[in-house]
Amino acid sequence: MAIEEIKSLVEEGNKTIYDLRKEVESVKNADSLHQEKIDRIEKSLAETFSTKQEAEMRQKAMEERIQEVETKFNRPGAPGAGSEQTDEYKEAFVEFIRNPMDPANQTKLYELQRKATDVQTSTAGSGGYALPEVISREIAKQVQDTSPIRQIARVVQVGTSDYKELVNLNGFGTEWVGETTSRSQTNTPDLGEVAPTFGEIAAKPEATRHSLEDLFFNVESWLMGAGAEQFAIAEGTAFVSGNGTNKPTGFLAGTPAATADGSRAFGTLEYKATGAAAALSDNPFDEMHDLAFTLKAGYRGNARWVMNSNTMAKFAKIKSTDGVYLLQASQADGAPDRINGYGVTIAEDMPDIAADAFPVAFGDFTRGYLIADRVGMGIVRDEVTKPGYIRYIMYKRVGGIVKDSNAIKLLKVAAS
Numbered sequence: 206m207a208i209e210e211i212k213s214l215v216e217e218g219n220k221t222i223y224d225l226r227k228e229v230e231s232v233k234n235a236d237s238l239h240q241e242k243i244d245r246i247e248k249s250l251a252e253t254f255s256t257k258q259e260a261e262m263r264q265k266a267m268e269e270r271i272q273e274v275e276t277k278f279n280r281p282g283a284p285g286a287g288s289e290q291t292d293e294y295k296e297a298f299v300e301f302i303r304n305p306m307d308p309a310n311q312t313k314l315y316e317l318q319r320k321a322t323d324v325q326t327s328t329a330g331s332g333g334y335a336l337p338e339v340i341s342r343e344i345a346k347q348v349q350d351t352s353p354i355r356q357i358a359r360v361v362q363v364g365t366s367d368y369k370e371l372v373n374l375n376g377f378g379t380e381w382v383g384e385t386t387s388r389s390q391t392n393t394p395d396l397g398e399v400a401p402t403f404g405e406i407a408a409k410p411e412a413t414r415h416s417l418e419d420l421f422f423n424v425e426s427w428l429m430g431a432g433a434e435q436f437a438i439a440e441g442t443a444f445v446s447g448n449g450t451n452k453p454t455g456f457l458a459g460t461p462a463a464t465a466d467g468s469r470a471f472g473t474l475e476y477k478a479t480g481a482a483a484a485l486s487d488n489p490f491d492e493m494h495d496l497a498f499t500l501k502a503g504y505r506g507n508a509r510w511v512m513n514s515n516t517m518a519k520f521a522k523i524k525s526t527d528g529v530y531l532l533q534a535s536q537a538d539g540a541p542d543r544i545n546g547y548g549v550t551i552a553e554d555m556p557d558i559a560a561d562a563f564p565v566a567f568g569d570f571t572r573g574y575l576i577a578d579r580v581g582m583g584i585v586r587d588e589v590t591k592p593g594y595i596r597y598i599m600y601k602r603v604g605g606i607v608k609d610s611n612a613i614k615l616l617k618v619a620a621s
Contacts, residue, residue, distance in 0.1 A: 218253050218254075225249055251515045251518040252514070254514045255551060258550075303424060344432045344582065351434070352444075354440075354441065358571065359576065360576045361578070363579055363604075366403045367400075397471045402605070403453070403579065404447075404604070406436060406602075406603055407600040408435035409597070410596070410599070412427065413593055414594070436601070443603075445554040454607070456573070457555075460473070461563065462476070463478070465499075476614070478621050483559060484558065485618075492616070493544055496567050500568055510544050510567050511567070512566070513554070517549065521534075561618060563616065563617050566614070568614055573608060575606055577605070578602075579604070583600050585597070586598075
């Protein structure tokens with residue numbers, strides 16, 4: 206899809222939001238507030254927000270890729286395809302995918318992998334093969350482009366699952382002194398240790414044996430597209446609500462508390478209640494202001510809202526007493542919609558508005574949530590499960606954990 210078409214989709218989304226808001230006003234002004242009609246409008250808004258963010262993410266990804274290509278071609282000696290070893294391994298890998306039963310293909314791929322230095326490593330005795338670096342890197346980039354939490358969290362690559370980071374809980378002590386004044390020892394910081402919980406995630410693209418044998422079938426694009434989509438869907442759920450057992454620990458895992466910073470256990474998020482048992486309060490505009498200012502000023506500079514499309518649709522219709530919409534639809538290319546001046550990220554795995562749910566998160570996710578990718582992706586062939594089809598099981602290890610629990614706040618649907 207061309208970038209102009211994507212921009213057109215974004216503009217169309219903004220117009221749809223405007224039209225639906227006008228329809229809400231007409232219903233209210235007519236004093237005939239039919240719930241069925243309001244539900245229809247909210248559903249249409251939710252679909253519009255979801256489509257609009259997807260288009261914005263594709264636009265951003267396309268612009269970044271164009272810039273990346275231009276940068277590569279401007280380097281001395283460009284364009285280059287990579288090292289001979291990497292190219293040879295990729296060619297052997299594609300031949301293996303097309304004709305996996307040929308012993309010569311298996312032997313060549315095994316020997317190249319055994320001595321490769323530019324191949325994404327680690328199949329850990331599973332009987333599979335490592336994905337070529339060019340393919341695994343592109344899958345990782347596509348997952349980044351389509352995974353909303355990955356776009357706002359801190360992401361690191363690690364070589365082991367035993368990865369930890371330290372968080373400064375109270376800051377270093379300081380003092381003011383003159384040039385010749387004696388210095389006293391300042392307080393040392395309290396440090397908290399965070400260790401992402403890891404799990405192995407698998408994508409299982411499949412194709413008919415005949416299609417793989419077709420010379421015009423693009424094996425690389427097939428693997429990259431199918432793998433990235435399946436990885437992104439599974440990761441999205443885990444980063445939000447994963448329980449930490451053989452998967453990342455999501456930021457909604459655990460038991461959030463209503464206590465302020467400094468009074469909660471390390472790793473526990475703070476929530477603010479809506480004031481209503483199963484809905485938003487009578488004045489959600491104030492509700493969102495209160496939640497935003499629960500976050501300390503140092504975190505607010507890079508803060509954003511996270512919610513799903515259904516919740517976004519609810520907020521899209523809310524006005525302040527001055528008639529200002531709580532949600533400000535973006536008019537600029539690539540810019541997110543905003544609430545109270547802060548951008549909104551739509552993560553469909555966030556819960557809907559319901560009793561005791563946490564439908565809205567607000568914070569600096571770069572400081573608040575850590576995603577750790579174990580280097581390397583592997584692949585295993587399965588031609589038994591489904592006759593006539595060959596399934597290639599791609600796998601990688603991913604971890605996640607709340608890093609700084611002061612950096613993210615939650616809105617809870619509850620009376621108190």
